[in-house]
Amino acid sequence: MAPVFSHGDLRLYLLNLLDEEPRHGYDLMQALSDRTGGTYTPSAGTVYPRLAKLEEEGLVTKAVDGRKTVYRITDAGRAEVAARSGELEGIESHLADSVRLIADEVRGSVRAAMKSLRADLAAATQEERRTGGSAGAPAGASRYDDARVISREAAQRADAAVNGFRAQVRAELRGHVARGGELAASVVDELGRALDEVSRTISRDLRR
Structure with missing residues (x-):
């Protein structure tokens, strides 16, 4: 960058x-x-x-x-x-571009993390069904424990991705307002819709 x-x-x-x-x-x-x-x-x-x-x-x-x-x-x-007001306008424009670039990178990271989380959860669920949960032979119980470890690690990665996304969006919005920019209600509504969509997707995948 x-x-x-x-x-x-x-x-x-x-x-x-x-x-x-x-x-x-x-x-x-x-x-x-x-x-x-x-x-x-x-x-x-x-x-x-x-x-x-x-x-x-x-x-x-x-x-x-x-x-x-x-x-x-x-x-x-x-x-x-x-x-030098003209130069300052150019600097502000460059800063806005930098913030947008970082936001795009964060969104990409969140999408990748969610894709990985879905794959890990699917693998853990399949393993649990295959071994019949914690019941049965010790080997099955061991595989069940491994699946739980995978799920916990995936949840931790998802938590880090969500926290990073939250911090970045918060900084971007605060920076925009601090520079005197207007924060349209449509932007907040779009953010809410996007988050709702992600939440529904996760809930649907978890119920599979």
Whole structure:
């Protein structure tokens, strides 16, 4: 995957975030993570040198507030943000593309995990029917125990896939709203329908 921020874009985007409101370093790092849908979480070693450079250029100032250092944009910084608004639109578009790409990858992973889960559950069910459950000879009981282990492992993989999907969608939606985007009711309705469809599919497969 291509870098989320091209050369020089992070500097401008930090300035843009400070144009919205004063922020401390951790707040800036969290904002970057939120607005990229979790695709990019910068380190302190990435953010603070750029803030120091912006301060040297007279584009931001800093002040200590308790245990935090708060950064504020200057008039010169606002002028640069206004002059480069076109570049910022391009950065926002690139971030949206990055988030969509990650979401597509997550959806693909969830589909693959569900396919694997269905296959494992089917195999475990067939094995249980073939051996007659836990009753009978010790060998049959052993095969039944193996089938239960397979089922537990499949359930764990499914749980991890669901949690990953939930975290990614949550980050994508929050990032979109944080950037000032509108969240149409139709998008939420479509998400609900998709989840209902997956739930029905799983329930149907489990009853087989």
